[in-house]
Amino acid sequence: MQHAAFDILAGTPYKNARLVQTVVGYDNARKRMKEIAAQKPGRYFIFNEWSECVLDEIETHDFEIQKKGVERHHRELAKAG
Numbered sequence: 001m002q003h004a005a006f007d008i009l010a011g012t013p014y015k016n017a018r019l020v021q022t023v024v025g026y027d028n029a030r031k032r033m034k035e036i037a038a039q040k041p042g043r044y045f046i047f048n049e050w051s052e053c054v055l056d057e058i059e060t061h062d063f064e065i066q067k068k069g070v071e072r073h074h075r076e077l078a079k080a081g
Contacts, residue, residue, distance in 0.1 A: 006055070007047045008033045013054045020044065030056055 006029035011017035020036060023029040029046050037044050037060040045057040 004048065004050060007049065008036065008044060009047055010042055010044050012043065013045050013047070013057070017045070017047075026055065033058055 009017040
């Protein structure tokens with residue numbers, strides 16, 4: 001199953017979801033889904049067409065992205081000072 005193709009979709013499973021990207025390998029799909037969600041907050045899920053199952057989901061919000069940016073800034077300031 002590692003070399004199968006997995007679809008990363010945005011939206012709600014089974015309701016008007018849109019395809020974002022197809023990735024080979026489940027681990028690669030999970031990693032890419034997290035990257036996409038970090039760049040553009042929203043709801044994403046991994047769907048396997050062969051099994052017709054949603055295998056993983058993530059939902060991010062703008063405030064989570066902003067919080068991570070603030071935390072990174074504080075770490076950089078601590079290193080510099």
